Amino acid sequence: MSSMAISPTSPAPRTSLARRVSALLYRRTTLALLLLLTPPLLWFGVVYLGSLLTLIAQSFYTFDDFSMQVTPEWTLANYRALLDAANLDIVLRTVSMALAVSAMSALLAFPLAYYMARYAKGSEKAFFYVAVMLPMWASYLVKVYAWTVLLAKGGISWWLIDKLGLTPLYEWMLTLPGIGGSTLSTSNFGRFWVFVYIWLPFMILPIQAALERIPDNLLAASSDLGARPWQTFVHIILPMAVPGVVAGSIFTFSLTLGDYIIPQLIGPSGFYIGNMVYSMQGSVGNMPMAAAFTVVPIVLIGVYLTLAKRTGAFDAL
Amino acid sequence: MHSERTPWALRLAAYGGLAFLHFPILVIFAYAFNTEESAFSFPLQGFTLHWFADAFARQDIFDAITVSLKVAAEATALALVLGTLAALALSRRDFCGKNGITLLLILPIALPGIITGIALLNAFKVAALEPGMLTIVVGHATFCVVIVYNNVVARLRRLPASLIEASMDLGADSFQSFRHVVLPSLATSLLAGGMLAFALSFDEIIVTTFTAGHEVTLPIWMLNQLGRPRDVPVTNVVAMLVMAVTTLPILGAWYLTRDTTDTAGSGK
Amino acid sequence: MKHAVEFDRVRRSYGAVNAVDDVNLAIREGEFFSMLGPSGSGKTTCLRLIAGFELPSSGRVLIDGVDASRLPPFERNVNTVFQDYALFPTMNVLENVAYPLMIKGVAKRERYARAEEALAMVALDGFAARKPGQLSGGQRQRVALARALVGRPRVLLLDEPLGALDLKLREQMQGELKALQRQLGITFVFVTHDQSEALSMSDRVAVFARGRIEQVDTPQALYSQPASRFVADFVGTSNVVDGALAETLTGRRGAFAIRPERIRLGRFDGAISVRGVVREVAFLGPVNRVDVEVAGRYLSAQLPSFSLQMPEVGTEVELAWERDAAHWLPEAA
Numbered sequence: 001m002s003s004m005a006i007s008p009t010s011p012a013p014r015t016s017l018a019r020r021v022s023a024l025l026y027r028r029t030t031l032a033l034l035l036l037l038t039p040p041l042l043w044f045g046v047v048y049l050g051s052l053l054t055l056i057a058q059s060f061y062t063f064d065d066f067s068m069q070v071t072p073e074w075t076l077a078n079y080r081a082l083l084d085a086a087n088l089d090i091v092l093r094t095v096s097m098a099l100a101v102s103a104m105s106a107l108l109a110f111p112l113a114y115y116m117a118r119y120a121k122g123s124e125k126a127f128f129y130v131a132v133m134l135p136m137w138a139s140y141l142v143k144v145y146a147w148t149v150l151l152a153k154g155g156i157s158w159w160l161i162d163k164l165g166l167t168p169l170y171e172w173m174l175t176l177p178g179i180g181g182s183t184l185s186t187s188n189f190g191r192f193w194v195f196v197y198i199w200l201p202f203m204i205l206p207i208q209a210a211l212e213r214i215p216d217n218l219l220a221a222s223s224d225l226g227a228r229p230w231q232t233f234v235h236i237i238l239p240m241a242v243p244g245v246v247a248g249s250i251f252t253f254s255l256t257l258g259d260y261i262i263p264q265l266i267g268p269s270g271f272y273i274g275n276m277v278y279s280m281q282g283s284v285g286n287m288p289m290a291a292a293f294t295v296v297p298i299v300l301i302g303v304y305l306t307l308a309k310r311t312g313a314f315d316a317l
Numbered sequence: 318m319h320s321e322r323t324p325w326a327l328r329l330a331a332y333g334g335l336a337f338l339h340f341p342i343l344v345i346f347a348y349a350f351n352t353e354e355s356a357f358s359f360p361l362q363g364f365t366l367h368w369f370a371d372a373f374a375r376q377d378i379f380d381a382i383t384v385s386l387k388v389a390a391e392a393t394a395l396a397l398v399l400g401t402l403a404a405l406a407l408s409r410r411d412f413c414g415k416n417g418i419t420l421l422l423i424l425p426i427a428l429p430g431i432i433t434g435i436a437l438l439n440a441f442k443v444a445a446l447e448p449g450m451l452t453i454v455v456g457h458a459t460f461c462v463v464i465v466y467n468n469v470v471a472r473l474r475r476l477p478a479s480l481i482e483a484s485m486d487l488g489a490d491s492f493q494s495f496r497h498v499v500l501p502s503l504a505t506s507l508l509a510g511g512m513l514a515f516a517l518s519f520d521e522i523i524v525t526t527f528t529a530g531h532e533v534t535l536p537i538w539m540l541n542q543l544g545r546p547r548d549v550p551v552t553n554v555v556a557m558l559v560m561a562v563t564t565l566p567i568l569g570a571w572y573l574t575r576d577t578t579d580t581a582g583s584g585k
Numbered sequence: 586m587k588h589a590v591e592f593d594r595v596r597r598s599y600g601a602v603n604a605v606d607d608v609n610l611a612i613r614e615g616e617f618f619s620m621l622g623p624s625g626s627g628k629t630t631c632l633r634l635i636a637g638f639e640l641p642s643s644g645r646v647l648i649d650g651v652d653a654s655r656l657p658p659f660e661r662n663v664n665t666v667f668q669d670y671a672l673f674p675t676m677n678v679l680e681n682v683a684y685p686l687m688i689k690g691v692a693k694r695e696r697y698a699r700a701e702e703a704l705a706m707v708a709l710d711g712f713a714a715r716k717p718g719q720l721s722g723g724q725r726q727r728v729a730l731a732r733a734l735v736g737r738p739r740v741l742l743l744d745e746p747l748g749a750l751d752l753k754l755r756e757q758m759q760g761e762l763k764a765l766q767r768q769l770g771i772t773f774v775f776v777t778h779d780q781s782e783a784l785s786m787s788d789r790v791a792v793f794a795r796g797r798i799e800q801v802d803t804p805q806a807l808y809s810q811p812a813s814r815f816v817a818d819f820v821g822t823s824n825v826v827d828g829a830l831a832e833t834l835t836g837r838r839g840a841f842a843i844r845p846e847r848i849r850l851g852r853f854d855g856a857i858s859v860r861g862v863v864r865e866v867a868f869l870g871p872v873n874r875v876d877v878e879v880a881g882r883y884l885s886a887q888l889p890s891f892s893l894q895m896p897e898v899g900t901e902v903e904l905a906w907e908r909d910a911a912h913w914l915p916e917a918a
Contacts, residue, residue, distance in 0.1 A: 019659070022490035026657035027640065029410070032491075036406035037418070040399045040462065044421045048459050051440035052432070058439055108334060115331035119323045128335070130571055135338040137513070137567045139520035141536045142556045145543060146341035149348060149553075152357040156344060159360065200338065250427070258429015261522065265543060274431050278526075281435055291439070294432050301428065482638050483671035485658040487685035488736065497684070501675035 056298075059291035068285055078292035087276070091296055094273045098256035101195040102203075102249040108196065109203035109248065110241070116204075117211035132208075136201030141261070147194045148265055151185035158184075181268050191267030198262070199255050203248035210244025211237070246308045253304055257297040273297060342560060349553040357549075368550040378555060381538040388450065388534060389518040392457035396514045397507060399458070400465025407466075408473035425460040433460060434527030441528070448530030456528040457521060461514035468510030468574070469503060476502050509573040512566035520563050535559060587650055589614045589740050589772040590635055595644035597630055604630040606796035607644075612740075612774060617766050619775045619783040622793030623819070631793070632742050632776045636665050649739055664733035665742040668749070670725045672717035678704070678728050679713035685736040703731040706765075723754050730765075740772045747782065759786055780820050784808065792816050808844075814914055817842040824848070824884045825914070834859060840914045845874065847910035848886035850902055858905035859884075863896045877904055 025032040062073040081087060116128045135143070150156050161170050174180035174187060181187030214237065222232040260274025271279070273293055280290035352363035372378055403422060407415060425433050437456050441448055476499070484494035522536040529537055535555070542552040592610035596603060605627045612618045620628040633639040634646055637658035645654045653661055664685070672681050679700050680687075686696035704710055707727035717725060726746060733741055743762075747755045763786050766773045777783050783790045784804040791801045792815070800812040811817035814825055827840030834857050835841070852858050861879035872887040873895055886904060888895070896902050 018492050019490045022492055023657045023660060025491060026485075027655055033406055033410065033412065036402050040403040040406075040422070041418070043399055043459070043462070044418075047440075047455065048425060048433075048436075049421065051436035054443055055432075055436040055439050108337075111327055111330035112334035115323075115327050119327070120331075126575065128331070130568070131335050132338065133571060134564060134567060135342065137516055137563065138342060139536070139556075139559045139563055141520060141522045141539050142345060142560050143341060145539065145552070145556055146345045148543065149357045150341055150344055155357040197337070197341065200334075204334075254427065254429055258431040258523070260431060261540070274429070277431055277435055281438070281527075287439060287442075290435060294435055297429055298432060305427075477669060477671065479667045479669055479671035480673060482636075482658065483665070483667055484673070484684070486636055486638075486663075486665045487732065488659050488688045489684075490657070490659050493688055497688075498673055498675075501673075 055291050056295060058288050059295055061288040061291075063286045063288045070287055078288050079295075081289060082292055082296065087293075090271050090273060090276055093270060094257055095300065097192065097195065097272070098253045100192060101199060101256045102252040104192070104196045105200050105203040105252045106207070106245050106249060109200060109207055110245075113204050113207035113241075113244070114211060114237075116208045117214075132201050132204050136205070140198065143198055144194065144262055144265060147190075147197065148185065151183075151190055151194075151266065153183060153185075185266055186268055188267055191262060194262055194266050195256055195259070199252040202251035202255070203245075206247035206251075207241055207244035210241050210247070214240050243311050246311045250301075250304065250308055254297070254301050257300060345553060345556050345560065349550075349557040351550070351553070354550055368554045372551045372554040372558075375551065377533070378535075378538065378551070381533050381535045384450070384532055385519055385535040388453050388457060389515045391454045392461050392518045393511050393514045395454065395458035396461035396465045397511050400462045400510065400514075401469050401503070401507065403462065403466050404469035404473055408470050409478070422463045422466055426463055430460075430521075430523030431527075434524040437524070438527040448528055449532055452528040452530065453525055453532060453534065456524045457518040460521075460524065461518055464514045464517060465507070465510035468506045468513070472503055472506035473499075505573045509570035512570045516563040516566045516570075520559055587614055588612060588647070589616075589649065590774065591645075591647040591650075592631070592634075593645040593647065595631075595634060595641045595646060597634060597639055598642045603796050605634065605641075608796075608798055610791060610798060610801065612772060613789075615770050615772055616788040617763065617773045617775065617786060619777060619787040619790045620793060621777055621780055621783040621790050621820070623778060626793035627796040628776050628778075628791075628793040629744060630796075632665075632744055632774060635740065635774060636663055636742055637661050662738050663740045663742060664736060664738040665744060666726075666729045666733050666746045668744045668746065670717075670729040670746075672725055672728055672732075674717055676717075677713065678709070678715050678717065678720070681717065681728055682732045682735055684732065689736070699735060700731075703735040704728075706734070707731045722749055723758070726750065726758065730762075734769070734771070738771065740774060741766075743773060743775045745776055745778070747777075747779075755782075762786065784820070790820075792819060794819075810912055811842060812915060814840065814842075817912070817914060822885065826882075826884075826911075830880050830882070835908075835911070837913075839916065841911040842914060843884075843906055843911050845885040845887040846872070847906050848884065848904050849906065850875075850886070850888065850896065851905060852903050853905050856905040856907055857911070858903055860901060860903050863898050863900050863902055866895050866898060875902075877902060879904070 025035070058070075059078050060074050060076070062071045062075045062077065063069075064071065082091070112128075112132070116125065116132075120128050161167055170184075173189065174182070174184070179187065179189045181190070184190045218236060219232055222236050223229070227235065258274055260272060260278045263270075263272040263275055273296055277290045277293045280286045280293060347361060348357065349368065350364050350366065351361045352365045352367075353361070403418070407419060434456065437452065437459070438448065441452050446452060480498055480502075481494055484498045485491070489497060520536055522540060525534055525537060526540070533541075536559070539552065539555060539559070542548055542555075588611045590610070590612040592608050595605055595608045595610075597605040608627070608631065610631070620631055622628045630639060634641055635648070637653070637656055637660075641654055645652050647653060648661060648663060673684065676684065679697060682703050683696045683700035686699060691699070701710065701713065704713060707730050709724065709727050709731065712720070712724065712728075717728065720728065726749075729746070746762075747758050750758060759782060762773070762775075775783070775786065784807070787804055789801060789803055790807055792799045792807065794815050800807060800816045802810075802812075807816060807820050811820060811823070817823040817825055821844065823842040823844060825840055825842050826834070831840060832838055859879050861877035861884065863875060864878050864883065865874075865876040867874045867876075868890060869887075871890060873890045875886045875888060875896065877884050877886065884904060
């Protein structure tokens with residue numbers, strides 16, 4: 001280092017208000033934390049949590065069928081009404097669809113996620129990542145709309161089935177009870193398929209993330225110890241993918257439970273929880289009943305999350 | 318792992334899956350240029366740009382786009398402020414209740430949108446607040462905060478603590494340190510988070526239907542269209558437009574964060 | 586004499602753990618002061634207490650005779666060179682060095698001129714426009730040094746600044762730091778776990794163990810008169826002899842330390858000598874280390890490697906040292 005002369009010290013630091021406040025906050029870290037947290041906490045604690053609790057409180061209010069008025073008298077009538085055959089039917093229909101959609105999404109997502117995690121490298125991997133992320137973030141409504149176009153009478157799906165010579169199979173499927181319908185777009189199968197399409201990316205990425213975390217040397221060790229590829233797959237890869245599948249299914253399950261637009265646009269008549277909530281608060285004006293219906297997915301998802309937590313799925317999120 | 322070759326069936330399945338994800342979106346793009354007016358028959362009838370002119374001439378579409386842009390911009394601004402504050406508070410120190418607060422931030426996207434929507438609507442009623450622009454923005458900001466939070470908190474965790482210490486050591490108070498050292502490091506993650514929040518808000522429908530009152534956002538306009546067969550071509554054009562408007566920020570956000578482990582958008 | 590830094594019964598605890606436990610310390614104006622100790626001994630916490638990154642749980646920290654215990658870092662005229670250099674990645678080298686001046690509100694022309702000056706001082710003129718990411722470890726270290734010195738602090742704190750450099754560069758930087766300190770006359774407080782670094786550079790050294798100071802002294806005194814068994818062992822290597830062996834050899838109770846280089850082979854007049862069996866001979870370059878088992882314990886001797894015939898492993902030898910080469914350790918240790 002050469003010779004040097006650092007110039008003399010410049011004027012003493014100013015003692016502005018910002019500096020004094022800053023010095024105070026430095027000494028009182030809890031106060032600083034509180035100041036940072038106050039705006040988001042006010043928003044989420046008061047606006048969001050407050051709304052949720054008000055909603056849940058509403059579910060215990062009384063709705064008078066004749067005057068169409070809500071009175072703040074505590075009652076369990078709304079929850080008793082949930083157990084009516086018609087309402088129970090809605091809950092079961094929604095839950096079974098949510099489970100079926102989750103299972104199918106996992107099945108379809110797995111090969112894609114597996115390829116992404118273990119085979120795609122460099123730019124191919126980036127391509128896959130973007131190609132999965134784009135449809136995930138793309139407009140929900142446009143995607144649903146696209147399927148109404150695809151499934152419309154005389155549309156692409158019809159043309160494709162015809163060209164592939166699958167018409168007899170297709171007609172046979174439409175006759176199946178619980179799956180079929182008069183056309184593809186009014187069949188339960190069509191609705192199921194659209195649900196699977198819409199939520200599929202939410203399943204791919206968590207599985208991919210879980211598979212990504214399997215160290216290569218673990219697989220090397222497995223084959224070194226004499227395991228055949230399929231044995232490695234069953235004993236090493238599948239168990240380590242489970243948290244990813246569970247994490248993905250949280251999305252597919254929760255999103256299907258609350259959806260009311262797909263059931264409205266595609267598939268046979270018959271309400272889902274979402275439709276029921278929507279029409280109860282809207283045309284019927286029975287907010288307490290609508291509130292009671294929303295408690296169903298809250299409870300179901302709460303149970304689901306508790307179970308999921310045990311599998312370590314939250315690390316895969 | 319042995320240097321085995323990629324099984325062709327797996328590769329086929331992977332690319333098949335991608336094709337499945339993109340096919341319906343491409344179909345919408347194709348139909349936007351289709352000459353046929355009132356049905357979705359296939360093969361397509363012919364090519365035209367006529368519907369674009371039609372769509373751009375419609376005042377209701379223009380109004381809906383304006384409302385959506387305004388909502389998205391305001392919700393994003395709110396989410397940026399709240400999400401950054403939350404990230405600054407939660408990124409380093411551990412304190413009692415931290416996990417609860419994190420859960421609270423995630424809840425609006427973990428629970429189905431319909432719950433957030435109806436809960437807010439109900440609360441607005443109780444508070445005697447007329448649904449409109451304000452209520453839409455409040456609803457959107459609520460679920461956008463976590464997007465910004467996730468992006469910013471990931472970046473903050475990778476920011477060495479010594480940088481802020483160095484800044485204070487050299488005479489900068491907390492505000493100056495934030496302005497000169499923290500904020501420049503956060504710039505790309507704020508931009509990425511903001512763009513994702515914008516995209517999410519721009520095409521949100523579920524919460525919006527509950528909180529919109531008489532306001533018509535672009536997704537609400539589209540939802541209204543789905544029931545009527547006569548405006549099909551214009552709807553196709555708008556659908557394509559919505560897709561384009563949301564795709565660009567998503568790609569931008571990915572590009573900004575692609576070199577890091579906290580790639581944006583990996584959890585919607 | 587006024588002290589640059591003083592610790593008055595300073596304690597810093599995290600929960601039940603005392604990272605710094607009742608430390609008293611006085612660092613003189615203009616001296617090169619080192620804090621030496623193994624990791625977790627509290628030396629870095631002490632440095633952070635001077636900088637203000639930590640505030641004491643009890644006791645007082647005085648800077649320039651003024652109580653600074655509750656002052657935030659930005660109110661202290663003390664600057665730090667960080668272990669990871671902590672250069673701002675969004676600024677170039679010149680902006681990094683000019684940062685403290687910008688914060689003080691120095692006009693742009695002047696602050697860049699002074700930053701250039703400081704860069705020249707660390708032989709980095711011509712690097713002003715680079716980003717920190719484009720510099721080598723040694724260059725980053727110099728930028729960090731220029732940045733910490735440009736505001737002319739009363740005290741410069743250095744937190745293991747040479748730890749990440751390779752050996753050659755490290756030795757060069759040791760010399761440069763020492764020269765710089767002499768030239769500027771600024772008090773340097775240097776934290777290190779490397780005892781040879783501390784000994785070669787410092788005017789005085791504080792040896793830390795378990796949150797406490799074991800000894801503060803000049804390097805020579807630390808080496809020749811360690812105040813405790815820990816210091817004898819940590820600063821250089823020592824053979825500590827105690828118990829029955831110490832008593833039979835010298836006729837005195839207690840424990841003494843004897844440096845390996847003071848031990849010779851053979852028997853001399855007026856020297857203490859003892860017989861043992863050679864267990865290991867290790868070649869260390871200028872010297873050989875010979876480990877000899879004596880009455881169930883090992884004594885190490887360092888013998889110049891150029892002249893002597895080294896003993897064979899397994900043979901019996903006689904070790905000897907001058908009576909005054911043994912340093913008796915205080916009873917408490």
